[in-house]
Amino acid sequence: TGEEPYSIAMTLLDAGLTPNQFRVDAIDISKEALHKARRALYTRNSFRGNQLQQGKRYFKQTTDGYELCQLVRNTVKFKHGNILDPLALAQNNYDIIFCRNLLIYLDKSARFRAIELLDRLLMPKGLLFVGSAETGVITTNQFVSVRCPFAFAYQKVKHLGKRQTRDSEQGRRRNWETSSSLPTHQSPMTVIHSLYPIQEKEEGQNQEDQTTSSSLSALVNRQSKAIKQSCLQRELEKGQESLLEKARRLANQGSLEEAATLCQTYLSQNLTSAEAYVLLGEVHQGLGNDEQAEQCFQKAVYLKPNYYEALFHLALVQEHRGELAKATVIRQRIQRLQNLKS
Secondary structure: OOHHHHHHHHHHHHOOOOHHHOOEEEEEOOHHHHHHHHHOEEOHHHOOOOHHHHOHHHEEEEOOEEEEOHHHHOOEEEEEOOOOOOOOOOOOOEEEEEOOOOHHHOOHHHHHHHHHHHHHHEEEEEEEEOOHHHHHHOOOOOEEEOOOOOOOEEEEOOOOOHHHHHHHHHHOOOOOOOOOOOOOOOOOOOOOEEEEOOOOOOOOOOHHHHHHHHHHHHHHHHHHHHHHHHHHHHHHHHOOOOHHHHHHHHHHOOOHHHHHHHHHHHHHHOOOOHHHHHHHHHHHHHHOOHHHHHHHHHHHHHHOOOOHHHHHHHHHHHHHOOOHHHHHHHHHHHHHHHHHHO
């Protein structure tokens, strides 16, 4: 319904890019969702935390809700499409693709076709962002982790040098801490699989573009260093990893069977850990065990009724199974929780 691609566009604008320096293509199989996205009209429930306050300059309050400004809307192009269509986006190539919480709901054959399409759509050295539960389904002969904390990002292997590929593979096995929470810009209503290319720069690009790119790079580097320092400090304070942290690290590296075993061991000692059940559910999704995953999410909600991540996963599971009425009830519950927080 537009929340995620519009959030991507606003983030790029906030980082200093101008509208002519990027384009966001948002693809969805639901024509109804695309129609709502093009309206760009949202209620207070569409915003998490203080997002509305942070982005208020992009919205105009009306009697029907909050209307997004034309500047942002013009940077996003919505398209109807199916990721399993071999002709989908045949004439497009992208520097970055966001495809989160979709692959885990496909069977093995469909997942292979989807990954092949994503690989074809990516430019050389292009980046693919997936969901936390999907790290185990990304094939290592096509993609390698970029080793960025708190992000599940991969780069195309065949466009990397041999040494860089080997170093990246070794990096996947190093200890680094990550978060299991949903990304801030994840839409609470509908998952939009957004793609946006940043156009190739001409050799004669002006100095302003170079300055903007340098500023953005410096900002990302500072944020990455701050995150790494924070992670290191927490590790020093805790002294050693807990079983749950080890399980999360293994899951992020694609060692799903080992991660599941550690989660189960942890739960045998911590029977009321909703967080552990959510992680185990995500691991089961990565392994294709949808029934076990749903049971884990249900247990997490039983232990912690207002657990957003567990409710979100349950809604996705039921939507995938075609139980739209049940999914709608959960979505409404999530909206009420967000409304209370605001």
